[in-house]
Amino acid sequence: MTGDPAFPQVENAPSGSRRERVRKATSEEIKEIARRHLTAHGASGVSLRAVAREMGMTAPGLYRYFGSLGDLLEALQADLFAELAAAVDAAEAALPAADTDGRLLSALRAVRAWGLANRAEFALLFGPATTQTFPEDGSPASEAGRRFAATFVALFDRLIAEGRFTVPEEPEASPTLCAQLEAFARLTGFGGDRASIGAIRVMLRCWVRFYGIVCMEVFQHLAFVSDDMEALFEAELRDLARDLGVAYQAP
Numbered sequence: 292m293t294g295d296p297a298f299p300q301v302e303n304a305p306s307g308s309r310r311e312r313v314r315k316a317t318s319e320e321i322k323e324i325a326r327r328h329l330t331a332h333g334a335s336g337v338s339l340r341a342v343a344r345e346m347g348m349t350a351p352g353l354y355r356y357f358g359s360l361g362d363l364l365e366a367l368q369a370d371l372f373a374e375l376a377a378a379v380d381a382a383e384a385a386l387p388a389a390d391t392d393g394r395l396l397s398a399l400r401a402v403r404a405w406g407l408a409n410r411a412e413f414a415l416l417f418g419p420a421t422t423q424t425f426p427e428d429g430s431p432a433s434e435a436g437r438r439f440a441a442t443f444v445a446l447f448d449r450l451i452a453e454g455r456f457t458v459p460e461e462p463e464a465s466p467t468l469c470a471q472l473e474a475f476a477r478l479t480g481f482g483g484d485r486a487s488i489g490a491i492r493v494m495l496r497c498w499v500r501f502y503g504i505v506c507m508e509v510f511q512h513l514a515f516v517s518d519d520m521e522a523l524f525e526a527e528l529r530d531l532a533r534d535l536g537v538a539y540q541a542p
Contacts, residue, residue, distance in 0.1 A: 318356050321346060322367050330411045334364065334418075364415065365432045371412050372435035378405045379442050391453070392537045395446045396528065399501060400542060403524060406509040413509050417502070433478070440479040447494050447535075451485045455536030459489040493535075500531055 324345050328337045339360050343353045357363040382401035383394045406413040416436070451458060464472070472491040476482065481494060504527045507513050508520040516523075525541070532539040 314356070317346075318366075321353065321356055321363065322370060325363055325367055326412070329367070329415060330409075333411055334415050337364065339363065365430060368415060368432035369435040371409075371416055372432065372439045375402070375405050375416070376435070376439040376442070378402075379439065383442060383446075391446060391449050392532070393540055395443075395450075395535075395537060396532065396540055396542075398442055398446070399528060402501075403505050403508070406505055410509055417506065418510075437478065437480045443498075444479055444481045444494075447497075448481070448483070448485055450535055450537070451490055453536075456493070456534065458485075458487060458493065461487075461489040461492060464488050464492075497531060497535065500527065 321342060324342050325337050328341060337360065339353050339357070340350045342363070343350045346353070357366065379398045379401045382397040386393045386397055388394075406417075450456065469488055472488055472495060475495050476486055476491045479494075481491060504520075504524055508524065513520055513523075529539040
């Protein structure tokens with residue numbers, strides 16, 4: 292039987308596609324509301340009951356989309372890591388591919404800028420871990436975090452390949468330290484021939500230093516010094532760049 296040409300049939304249309312679109316749209320709306328609550332009250336102020344109330348749903352109805360508050364926060368983390376990664380990628384891509392130094396500095400500044408513009412979201416990603424917010428390895432949130440880290444891992448690997456700094460051999464590293472460094476490398480996706488224990492330790496040391504100064508500013512732990520910590524941030528960034536053999540460029 293042929294169809295009426297005035298009403299052409301759509302072949303291979305997936306069954307339930309409309310339901311899937313509605314479900315996806317509802318899930319996105321739930322996450323948008325959860326993010327507003329996060330921004331207003333912090334992670335501890337996000338609850339399924341409050342989100343459901345704003346959605347016009349019952350709390351049990353929300354469980355059809357997210358099995359727990361932890362699941363909702365983890366889905367939000369995945370989205371936020373993707374948003375942060377996009378900001379970092381855009382900052383890096385604005386410079387020529389051969390400008391390793393400029394791209395690294397621009398990417399690091401993008402993390403700080405995003406954190407200052409999204410303090411509560413930054414806290415959900417990088418603040419103290421809790422049983423509700425810490426993503427397990429292999430989860431969507433941890434995979435999104437690894438994609439965020441990929442930009443910096445690639446740039447760091449390029450610096451090693453170019454011989455920008457001396458990679459320490461770390462002959463006295465204890466088995467415990469080696470295991471910790473290997474876990475850091477695995478979680479960030481740093482691998483290959485250049486991912487020696489010494490190289491991993493340098494990368495971790497750089498991250499701790501950068502992460503520390505950004506967190507101090509985002510969480511306003513240095514507010515008693517100044518409301519604008521850009522001068523201190525740039526001074527630390529200059530020192531970090533020097534240690535990696537990167538030519539510092541002012542913003």
